[in-house]
Amino acid sequence: MPLEQTYQIERQKWDTLATGKSEESLRLAPDDNFEKYVQRASTMVGIGEFLGDLQGRHVLEMGCGLGEVSALLARSGASVTTFDLSENSVLVAGRRAQVNNVAGSIKLVAAAGEHLPFADNTFDIVFGKAILHHLDPDIAWYHPYRVLKSGGKAAFVEPVGMNPFLRFARNHIPYPYKNPRGADRPLNYDQIHQWGRPYSQFWYREIQLFSMLERGLGFSRRLAFLRRLDDFLLPRLAFLRRYCRYVVMYMVK
Numbered sequence: 001m002p003l004e005q006t007y008q009i010e011r012q013k014w015d016t017l018a019t020g021k022s023e024e025s026l027r028l029a030p031d032d033n034f035e036k037y038v039q040r041a042s043t044m045v046g047i048g049e050f051l052g053d054l055q056g057r058h059v060l061e062m063g064c065g066l067g068e069v070s071a072l073l074a075r076s077g078a079s080v081t082t083f084d085l086s087e088n089s090v091l092v093a094g095r096r097a098q099v100n101n102v103a104g105s106i107k108l109v110a111a112a113g114e115h116l117p118f119a120d121n122t123f124d125i126v127f128g129k130a131i132l133h134h135l136d137p138d139i140a141w142y143h144p145y146r147v148l149k150s151g152g153k154a155a156f157v158e159p160v161g162m163n164p165f166l167r168f169a170r171n172h173i174p175y176p177y178k179n180p181r182g183a184d185r186p187l188n189y190d191q192i193h194q195w196g197r198p199y200s201q202f203w204y205r206e207i208q209l210f211s212m213l214e215r216g217l218g219f220s221r222r223l224a225f226l227r228r229l230d231d232f233l234l235p236r237l238a239f240l241r242r243y244c245r246y247v248v249m250y251m252v253k
């Protein structure tokens with residue numbers, strides 16, 4: 001599909017989802033920050049330990065959406081730059097920054113991840129949650145690396161698309177809090193390796209196999225036995241990992 005067409009589909013979807021957000025819905029809990037968020041979020045495996053102290057760090061968040069993570073990063077002392085293709089999302093992210101008194105620490109831009117409008121070697125950290133799988137990797141793969149400083153770290157949490165049952169569910173089965181499908185393509189191993197190729201160090205970890213059922217079955221709480229099953233099986237049975245729901249990627253320039 002031509003890039004302009006994917007942009008059109010994605011803009012329309014995310015601009016629509018960004019409308020009608022109340023000030024109250026954008027307010028963070030008073031003492032919340034990025035460190036607390038990555039400890040409680042089941043997909044953020046190892047991110048806090050990997051990125052370390054954010055105080056005074058220049059962080060690029062790729063694909064800010066409605067700006068929650070950017071605001072949390074700012075709460076943790078980072079100087080944040082962020083962008084999104086959806087102008088409505090960028091506007092909401094700006095409102096969220098104001099509502100939470102962190103607007104002075106967040107620079108927002110409407111831009112596409114295939115053409116990052118930032119100079120080489122600018123950021124200490126690049127972070128993205130569910131953004132790479134919206135981008136064309138053949139065009140965008142080098143940009144996060146390019147804008148990172150030497151020795152800088154990048155981390156991404158992305159959906160994986162190699163499980164046929166999960167693919168069917170994503171395309172056809174309604175489940176709680178599901179967004180309509182856009183033009184995104186959850187990653188396969190070739191793409192995961194393509195994103196990691198330029199870095200001096202790159203490793204990744206597939207997460208959520210049985211525990212993906214928590215969401216699919218509508219449970220809003222953690223089901224400890226499913227997580228224990230994942231923790232037991234995934235390190236031992238490598239062939240299962242491709243069927244996981246997410247991958248967490250860690251890179252060092």
Ligand SMILES: C[S@@+](CC[C@H](N)C(=O)[O-])C[C@H]1O[C@@H](n2cnc3c(N)ncnc32)[C@H](O)[C@@H]1O
Pocket residue numbers: 010011014062063064065066083084085086089111112113114128129130131134135136
């Ligand atoms: C799944 S949302 C994730 C948003 C945010 N990171 C979060 O976790 O809440 C994907 C975001 O990617 C943005 N997006 C889609 N295609 C893009 C592109 N080519 N360049 C930049 N952003 C894009 C969408 O507008 C949307 O905000």
